[in-house]
Amino acid sequence: MFSRILSRVGLFAVPFLAVIMAGCSKEEMTVRQSTLDPKGPVAQVQYDVFMDTVWLVVVLFALVGGLLVFAVIKFRSRPGDENKPAIVEEGHGNPLIEIGLITASIGALVIIAIPTLGAIWYTDDVPAESIPTSKLSAWYPRVEGTRENYAKSVEDQVLEIDVIGKQWWFRFEYPQLGMTNDAKHSVPNELVIPKGKAIRINLRSEDVIHSFWVPKIAGKVDLMPGRKNHMWIQADQTGHYYGQCAEFCGDSHAYMLFRVEVVEPAEFAKWVQQQKAEAAPVVAGSKAEKGKALFASKSCVMCHNVGGHFGAGAFGPDLTHVASRKSLAGAWLDNRDPAAQRALERQTGNTEDSVPVDPAALKANLIKWIGSSGVAHGADGKPSKDVKPGNRMHFYKMFNVAGLRETNQQFTAEELDHLAEYLLTLK
């Protein structure tokens, strides 16, 4: 009888366990946004705390589960039990066992608390090697501090990046390098950092609460309106990592991705020079020149900066180097050849290598993005769906600025082509 029950349970348990175990393959553990594949010290520490907890819980599970199974088997009903009272008389219990269990529970909590607190302190402080300890308080004014408070020498040693959350994309600024939105040199959607360097991340929001999370490098700390949060990150392996807003922030929260490109320090310096360069002039008489004129007349300039061409827009992503980025629109649209990228990831065991931007994919994405406003019409004559629902490019009406109403219009295929050709020149 007992073995029959066991075999029935087994019948269900086997496929169930198989499904669970299928998620434990190396390939699944290293997928793009896996927290189980740390590539930097902060992610490593967070992973270690997680695993410490998992093992402790496994031990507790085996203990409690084992006792339960033991009791079920040992005290199961046997032939002849019919004469016994149905419910066993209640006893008072065993003070020794009770006190023992309470002490053991407290002990388990203390065991968990030690690595947890260590990890909290560790992730809160940029490592001391790069900062004299005496300067730490200058670095981390617990009470509100401004950048001016920081000791200059400390500032020189640690790279500082401001991360600004917006519905629904991230803007990155490098104040020490003169790359800010005010200076018309901010970087949307793609955070580029040098390998092996501790980086202080200042987290700000310009609207609602967002959260910064790059599972393989570090996570996750909120970006709160009216409040200054910070964290630090470091990546020890070059490559292309995937981040995601981790705090529900409205319609397109699920599409609020970003990328982190980890490069060698020399390449980082080159990238900074490239980001600070102005856009090249467009060729006279080209499609790009027509696109540039449309960019000015269709109110795109109101929200977007193109260094060297236009300079008024500060609300939307900076487009000065839009054609050099591997993604668009909060990193939701991928400008690489997706099939080639997948093939590369499979081949390299998800080591985050990346194929270069594919101009055809980029152009298709630009047309798709610009042409997808709520009133644009597809080939079937029906209004086309927004790439990102509720996005602040197409749903500008909340700002109630008469001039912006222009945006909400249809573009002919030719106009879209010209706009895309123009943006493609912005390398």
Ligand SMILES: [Cu+2]
């Ligand atoms: Cu969000």
